[in-house]
Amino acid sequence: xxxxxxxxxxxxxxxxxxxxxxxxxxxxxxxxxxxxxxxxxxxxxxxxxxxxxxxxxxxxxxxxxxxxxxxxx
Numbered sequence: 001x002x003x004x005x006x007x008x009x010x011x012x013x014x015x016x017x018x019x020x021x022x023x024x025x026x027x028x029x030x031x032x033x034x035x036x037x038x039x040x041x042x043x044x045x046x047x048x049x050x051x052x053x054x055x056x057x058x059x060x061x062x063x064x065x066x067x068x069x070x071x072x073x
Contacts, residue, residue: 007061007064007065007068012057
């Protein structure tokens with residue numbers, strides 16, 4: 001059950017950050033560039049948060065696969 005939960009968590013995190021995240025990042029970046037506001041650094045912070053979420057998701061996925069492999073599940 002822990003393995004399944006970890007795997008699903010990794011898939012959800014990775015899918016959201018990869019598919020949805022870049023779309024929202026592109027929208028934010030376009031908005032900041034169109035308005036020419038000085039706070040366009042928020043887009044970079046958002047992108048960094050997405051990259052961190054991807055790394056965490058991949059880490060959980062690798063851990064889940066490791067546990068599943070050596071637990072014989």
